[in-house]
Amino acid sequence: MTKGVDSAPAKASLSSQKASSTEAAKLEKYPQEVSTLNSYEVESQLVSPHITVLLDEAVQALAIKPNGVYVDGTFGRGGHSRKILSQLGVSGRLFAFDRDLAAIESGQSIKDTRFKLIHSHFSEMQAKLAEEGVFDVNGILLDLGISSPQIDEASRGFSFRYDAPLDMRMDQSQGQTAAEFIAQTTEQQLAEVIKNYGEERFAKSIARAIIAERNDGRAITTTGQLTQIVANTVTRFEPGQNPATRTFQALRIFVNQELEELSLTLPKCLALLAPHGRLAVISFHSLEDRMVKQFIRDQENRDDLPANFPVRAADLPQPKLKSVGKAIKPDLSEVKLNPRARSAVMRVAERTSIL
Numbered sequence: 001m002t003k004g005v006d007s008a009p010a011k012a013s014l015s016s017q018k019a020s021s022t023e024a025a026k027l028e029k030y031p032q033e034v035s036t037l038n039s040y041e042v043e044s045q046l047v048s049p050h051i052t053v054l055l056d057e058a059v060q061a062l063a064i065k066p067n068g069v070y071v072d073g074t075f076g077r078g079g080h081s082r083k084i085l086s087q088l089g090v091s092g093r094l095f096a097f098d099r100d101l102a103a104i105e106s107g108q109s110i111k112d113t114r115f116k117l118i119h120s121h122f123s124e125m126q127a128k129l130a131e132e133g134v135f136d137v138n139g140i141l142l143d144l145g146i147s148s149p150q151i152d153e154a155s156r157g158f159s160f161r162y163d164a165p166l167d168m169r170m171d172q173s174q175g176q177t178a179a180e181f182i183a184q185t186t187e188q189q190l191a192e193v194i195k196n197y198g199e200e201r202f203a204k205s206i207a208r209a210i211i212a213e214r215n216d217g218r219a220i221t222t223t224g225q226l227t228q229i230v231a232n233t234v235t236r237f238e239p240g241q242n243p244a245t246r247t248f249q250a251l252r253i254f255v256n257q258e259l260e261e262l263s264l265t266l267p268k269c270l271a272l273l274a275p276h277g278r279l280a281v282i283s284f285h286s287l288e289d290r291m292v293k294q295f296i297r298d299q300e301n302r303d304d305l306p307a308n309f310p311v312r313a314a315d316l317p318q319p320k321l322k323s324v325g326k327a328i329k330p331d332l333s334e335v336k337l338n339p340r341a342r343s344a345v346m347r348v349a350e351r352t353s354i355l
């Protein structure tokens with residue numbers, strides 16, 4: 001799984017070509033227009049350096065009610081948010097979250113009273129929504145991982161394609177950078193991170209080489225240094241892939257506590273969803289997808305009592321979620337247009353009316 005770190009830059013120009021000149025002219029003429037589907041889609045295509053994955057499928061999965069309240073937990077460059085807004089009526093609401101300040105900055109161009117963009121981890125969504133007086137919602141979307149602008153901005157330190165400070169934080173206003181983690185970790189912990197989150201078979205050798213370099217008095221502070229150490233250590237890797245792909249992915253997931261965030265957030269989504277509300281999660285890593293699948297399964301089948309346990313069917317815990325359809329993956333034409341989409345899997349579930 002290689003979301004982000006080795007992906008091709010998003011092609012904004014390709015997207016822009018899709019927007020007809022009539023629609024672009026309309027957008028220029030009516031910048032405040034809030035409920036015209038085409039102007040939102042055109043704006044998204046014109047401004048976004050990120051090609052949204054499973055755009056139509058994810059928004060369809062939310063089964064938007066025009067006057068409903070929705071949450072986009074991962075605003076990014078707002079591809080999904082704009083499409084949701086285009087389907088909401090005048091009293092619909094959309095709350096979007098992102099922990100990346102650049103994403104928040106980019107969202108300031110959306111001037112729409114139905115929309116609120118909040119700088120926060122999505123694991124805080126329940127508390128942040130409560131501050132807005134919102135206690136239940138009709139749909140929540142999580143499009144996990146990182147966006148193309150994060151990868152393509154060298155100074156963020158997510159990519160081995162550029163030599164830059166080894167940062168990797170989505171939220172640069174807080175937390176430990178990848179360089180700070182490497183400076184204080186043990187060889188064993190580093191090997192575990194690289195193995196578990198990068199599924200890297202050379203994890204132990206890579207960790208050994210990194211710690212040896214550090215112990216020789218050479219602090220690992222740049223993406224270039226890390227890429228070089230891994231390249232000198234890894235002898236076999238997938239064709240066409242940079243040998244550092246898996247190590248970079250692992251450090252990114254660890255630094256941003258991506259799995260912890262997801263496991264904290266899924267129960268909060270459940271608590272927030274109104275009866276028949278939808279949850280759609282797009283994962284790019286098998287560990288994320290497994291967590292989402294298991295969560296839905298556990299909520300669907302809440303009977304974990306031993307076989308033959310004397311209990312009446314009516315007294316059994318009732319399901320709080322039911323899955324909607326099978327896992328959805330981007331089709332070949334989407335992957336061709338956007339190679340980042342190749343490892344995406346979306347799972348959808350609906351809240352039952354059981355309290």
Ligand SMILES: C[S@@+](CC[C@H](N)C(=O)[O-])C[C@H]1O[C@@H](n2cnc3c(N)ncnc32)[C@H](O)[C@@H]1O
Pocket residue numbers: 050051052053073074075076077078079080081097098099100103120121122123143144145146147170261
């Ligand atoms: C794949 S992008 C989303 C792209 C978006 N759907 C679009 O169409 O532009 C993921 C975004 O989620 C943000 N993100 C990832 N984990 C997050 C978390 N735990 N809390 C808040 N934002 C998060 C990242 O900063 C990134 O901007």
